[in-house]
Every structure is written in structure tokens, then in C-alpha cells.
Amino acid sequence: MSRSWERKVQKNQLELNKQRKKEGKKPISLTQSTAADSTAETFKGRSFIFPIFLILFIGFYVMVTLRSPVYEQTGAMFWVTIACYILLAVLFFFRKPYLTISKEYIRSRRFMGDKSLFKDAIKAIVVKKGYVIIEQKKGGNWMFSQATNRFPTDDMREPLRVFAANNSIPFMEK
Structure with a gap:
């Protein structure tokens, strides 16, 4: 299945789940269910x-x-x-920036809204002292910094290592 088709399906699932949530019904996709979100870890920063x-x-x-x-x-x-x-x-x-690490995706607030990176779109994860860089196969890298956005980069290291190991993504620590 092509990546553009997968993105269309995910986008439509998000919209449908938002409508179902307003109506008081359970979501239909696993990525929006409470069971999937309970395993996700969220790290918040501060934009100043x-x-x-x-x-x-x-x-x-x-x-x-x-x-x-x-x-x-x-x-x-x-x-x-x-x-x-x-x-x-x-x-x-x-409006705090955040990084959510789930089993199959990483989600963050970018300048134009919330974006999700699924495991197939991630090339590598690089962790440096005070920085976390998520390299994409297509597009710009996501960088989370302790200095500029007050992210707890030391706390993010281990969940990202587990995410990389579970999804066969190269994890580099410098």
C-alpha cells in the first residue's frame, strides 16, 4: 500500500474519530482509543x-x-x-510543545499543527546531551532541545530507545 494512501486513511480516521467523540461514541481506530493512548508517553516543553x-x-x-x-x-x-x-x-x-511516544508513532506539535511520524517514516533517532533529533526519510528533521524549548531530554532517552528497538529504527547516542 502506498504511503499517500496510508496518510489519507489516517487523516480520515482522525476526522471520523473526532466526530464520534463529539457524539459520545467510542473511536474506531486503535491510535485514538484510550487503550492505545494509555501506553503512550508525553513529554512537554515550554516555548519562550x-x-x-x-x-x-x-x-x-x-x-x-x-x-x-x-x-x-x-x-x-x-x-x-x-x-x-x-x-x-x-x-x-x-501553547506548550510536546512529544508523544506511542508503540507505532511519534506525535509532536509543529508550527502548523500536530503532526504524527509513523515508524515507517523515521530514518534514525539521535540523542545528544540536551538534544533529541528524529531524522525522517522524507522531510526535515524534528529536533527537541533542552535549551530552546525546555524539553526533558534525559527523560526522553529511554522511551525513545525502546521505541527504536521495537520498530527496528537505528538509535544513536552521542
């Missing part, structure tokens, strides 16, 4: 670099605008823009 960047950006924007002669012409939209940037920074700060 992008919110800090947004706050610094909006501070620079305010300083430049307040010192220019154009400030008298700015209206309420100027302050709405500032409020929206601050709201965006707060949203990114409280």
Missing part, C-alpha cells in the same frame, strides 16, 4: 524564544513609531496591532 522575539519586535515597533512624526496620524489600528502581537506572544508561550 518566539514569544520573547515577538515582544522585542513590538517594543522596537512602538519606539520607532512614537518617535516619528507619523505617530499623530496613527489611529486605533496602531494599538490594535500592538495588542494582537502581544496576544500572539502570549498564545505561543502558553
Whole structure:
């Protein structure tokens, strides 16, 4: 079976399970059931670099605008823009990145939403001091850092080793 077909099936199963959950029914796929999720381990981090960047950006924007002669012409939209940037920074700060390790997949929150990597799509897992890198066969690598996103990389090492051993994925520790 082709990979694109598998992705379509998984996407449709997720949508159907969301509808069934709203109706109060049990999910039909194992990846969404409570039995499968009970064996999954989730590690949460904290995103603080992008919110800090947004706050610094909006501070620079305010300083430049307040010192220019154009400030008298700015209206309420100027302050709405500032409020929206601050709201965006707060949203990114409280929206924690995570890594979920299950039997057959690894799931994480990427910039555009939650993404799953199934065992067939993983080329290797590399663990360094303070870093975990999941190399994909197709696409960019997923990197989880203790310094930038406050992930507990030491705690993630053993579940990733077990996941790699169970699914015949190369596991490198440096």
C-alpha cells in the first residue's frame, strides 16, 4: 500500500474519530482509543524564544513609531496591532510543545499543527546531551532541545530507545 494512501486513511480516521467523540461514541481506530493512548508517553516543553522575539519586535515597533512624526496620524489600528502581537506572544508561550511516544508513532506539535511520524517514516533517532533529533526519510528533521524549548531530554532517552528497538529504527547516542 502506498504511503499517500496510508496518510489519507489516517487523516480520515482522525476526522471520523473526532466526530464520534463529539457524539459520545467510542473511536474506531486503535491510535485514538484510550487503550492505545494509555501506553503512550508525553513529554512537554515550554516555548519562550518566539514569544520573547515577538515582544522585542513590538517594543522596537512602538519606539520607532512614537518617535516619528507619523505617530499623530496613527489611529486605533496602531494599538490594535500592538495588542494582537502581544496576544500572539502570549498564545505561543502558553501553547506548550510536546512529544508523544506511542508503540507505532511519534506525535509532536509543529508550527502548523500536530503532526504524527509513523515508524515507517523515521530514518534514525539521535540523542545528544540536551538534544533529541528524529531524522525522517522524507522531510526535515524534528529536533527537541533542552535549551530552546525546555524539553526533558534525559527523560526522553529511554522511551525513545525502546521505541527504536521495537520498530527496528537505528538509535544513536552521542
